[in-house]
Amino acid sequence: MSAVVQLCYLVAAVCFISGLKRLSSPATAVSGNRLSGAGMLLAMAVTLLDRAIVSFDVIVAGLAVGGALGLWLARSVKMTAMPQMVALLNGFGGGASLLVGGAEFLRSELVGATLTIDTSIAIQLSLLIGAVTLTGSLVAFAKLQELITGRPITFSGLQVVNGAMFLAIVALSAYQVATPESLLWPFYAVCLLSLILGVLLVLPIGGADMPVVISLLNSYSGIAAAMTGFVIRNDVLIISGALVGSSGIILSRIMCRAMNRSLTNVLFGAFGGDATGGTARSAEGLTVRRTTAEDVAIQLGYAQLVIVVPGYGLAVAQAQHLVRELADQIEKRGGEVKYAIHPVAGRMPGHMNVLLAEANVPYDKLFDMDAVNGDFERADVALVIGANDVVNPAARTDPGSPIFGMPILNADQARSVVVLKRSMNPGFAGIENELFYGPRTTMLFGDAKASLASLVSELKQVG
Amino acid sequence: MLEILIGGVVVFTLATFLGVELINRVPTTLHTPLMSGANAISGITVVGAMLVAGSGHGWISTVLGFMAVVLAMMNVVGGYAVTERMLNMFRRKP
Numbered sequence: 001m002s003a004v005v006q007l008c009y010l011v012a013a014v015c016f017i018s019g020l021k022r023l024s025s026p027a028t029a030v031s032g033n034r035l036s037g038a039g040m041l042l043a044m045a046v047t048l049l050d051r052a053i054v055s056f057d058v059i060v061a062g063l064a065v066g067g068a069l070g071l072w073l074a075r076s077v078k079m080t081a082m083p084q085m086v087a088l089l090n091g092f093g094g095g096a097s098l099l100v101g102g103a104e105f106l107r108s109e110l111v112g113a114t115l116t117i118d119t120s121i122a123i124q125l126s127l128l129i130g131a132v133t134l135t136g137s138l139v140a141f142a143k144l145q146e147l148i149t150g151r152p153i154t155f156s157g158l159q160v161v162n163g164a165m166f167l168a169i170v171a172l173s174a175y176q177v178a179t180p181e182s183l184l185w186p187f188y189a190v191c192l193l194s195l196i197l198g199v200l201l202v203l204p205i206g207g208a209d210m211p212v213v214i215s216l217l218n219s220y221s222g223i224a225a226a227m228t229g230f231v232i233r234n235d236v237l238i239i240s241g242a243l244v245g246s247s248g249i250i251l252s253r254i255m256c257r258a259m260n261r262s263l264t265n266v267l268f269g270a271f272g273g274d275a276t277g278g279t280a281r282s283a284e285g286l287t288v289r290r291t292t293a294e295d296v297a298i299q300l301g302y303a304q305l306v307i308v309v310p311g312y313g314l315a316v317a318q319a320q321h322l323v324r325e326l327a328d329q330i331e332k333r334g335g336e337v338k339y340a341i342h343p344v345a346g347r348m349p350g351h352m353n354v355l356l357a358e359a360n361v362p363y364d365k366l367f368d369m370d371a372v373n374g375d376f377e378r379a380d381v382a383l384v385i386g387a388n389d390v391v392n393p394a395a396r397t398d399p400g401s402p403i404f405g406m407p408i409l410n411a412d413q414a415r416s417v418v419v420l421k422r423s424m425n426p427g428f429a430g431i432e433n434e435l436f437y438g439p440r441t442t443m444l445f446g447d448a449k450a451s452l453a454s455l456v457s458e459l460k461q462v463g
Numbered sequence: 464m465l466e467i468l469i470g471g472v473v474v475f476t477l478a479t480f481l482g483v484e485l486i487n488r489v490p491t492t493l494h495t496p497l498m499s500g501a502n503a504i505s506g507i508t509v510v511g512a513m514l515v516a517g518s519g520h521g522w523i524s525t526v527l528g529f530m531a532v533v534l535a536m537m538n539v540v541g542g543y544a545v546t547e548r549m550l551n552m553f554r555r556k557p
């Protein structure tokens with residue numbers, strides 16, 4: 001029996017691995033996700049056969065409640081709110097690991113059993129990582145949902161406090177592991193300190209850096225699951241946890257590279273706290289050229305290649321569908337439309353791609369920064385919608401700028417640049433953008449949705 | 464006793480390397496569904512949660528286990544369902 005169960009767990013792990021492999025192309029991704037889901041179903045089904053399980057009603061009730069809530073969340077969430085959703089799910093995973101680790105510990109304490117050293121270590125790690133993931137994710141969720149300010153919340157000495165707490169957790173855990181009997185007070189202290197640590201680690205990180213934080217917490221939720229695997233000695237948890245852990249680490253690295261920041265800088269730098277944006281050049285004395293929807297429509301009507309640079313402002317204005325309509329009009333007139341997607345265009349890795357896919361933009365028109373940057377030179381119009389820092393040439397030219405060195409989209413190299421923007425307020429990082437004052441740039445002020453709607457109707461009239 | 468731990472560490476390390484190879488092949492376009500899908504996989508903790516909840520080791524285990532099952536199951540179902548929803552948007556339209 002046990003051998004069958006173990007083999008079924010192995011099959012489940014293989015399903016997860018092949019499922020992830022199938023995510024390498026949009027064409028096979030759906031089947032990959034279903035395969036992975038089937039593996040999960042199998043793992044859960046054979047767990048019910050485990051002889052350690054004596055009562056099923058609590059399990060069934062938990063599965064029903066959790067399943068219903070999960071389904072409701074997944075069905076009702078808006079695509080713009082996907083980062084919050086993923087943050088929340090990360091938190092749930094961490095919370096589950098914390099609870100399982102805690103329950104195993106309390107059971108041994110109750111019956112006076114002695115934990116083996118490896119189980120004891122795994123429980124301590126489950127508690128620490130699970131708790132940090134839980135509260136850290138909840139804070140990230142609150143920031144993204146704008147329940148609390150997106151600005152870094154920090155105080156002097158915060159890092160010393162965090163360091164001291166971490167050392168205390170390690171010391172208490174080590175003491176617990178070294179002590180044969182299970183003690184309650186270090187257990188509660190470790191749980192409490194870890195929960196607080198999670199909050200304090202994420203609070204000082206600014207809203208613009210949330211993509212990195214979510215990726216990292218994704219990784220933690222995987223590692224927490226792996227630690228739970230060590231606690232209950234189950235390889236499928238260890239394998240799955242490791243897969244998720246590596247995925248989160250890769251994505252955080254991609255995000256950091258896209259912002260030209262180190263992970264340490266993101267986590268401890270409290271970036272974006274200074275709204276004036278460091279030593280960025282002042283825009284005083286420079287003027288912008290305003291344009292009208294009519295003029296832009298004429299430009300677009302005769303363009304061979306238009307590259308759309310979407311930013312999060314586009315998603316906030318819920319204008320993705322209008323962009324698609326505008327692109328349809330341009331294509332109908334024989335022009336080509338490409339979308340240039342900066343890695344940090346949305347609020348999480350790949351977020352902008354999902355938002356555009358929701359508006360039925362074919363994914364083969366979405367181009368990564370490296371794939372599209374060479375095309376700007378021959379683009380007649382670069383249409384910048386709600387994007388700011390990702391097209392700021394200061395990243396290339398101004399060593400004093402806080403974003404200096406960040407890879408950007410070469411929108412400034414297009415023959416003409418049209419910027420759709422609500423007002424001249426600086427972007428998320430609070431930095432002035434020289435592109436808006438460039439000789440080839442014209443600005444179309446107003447709400448992105450309204451501007452795009454008038455562009456579409458004007459373009460229909462261009463003969 | 465430690466052999467079991469070492470065995471687990473071996474599995475963990477190899478799976479991490481495998482994960483890196485797999486994830487590096489996922490195109491940028493699919494990074495958001497990748498995260499939610501990976502999230503669902505990390506809901507595998509539900510297995511541990513079920514073992515705790517159904518073990519009959521007293522009310523503490525049962526209560527904590529129940530909460531763990533709920534959380535992990537939200538992670539599993541929410542993760543897979545929302546990933547499916549997103550991936551369907553990437554299907555090529557006729």
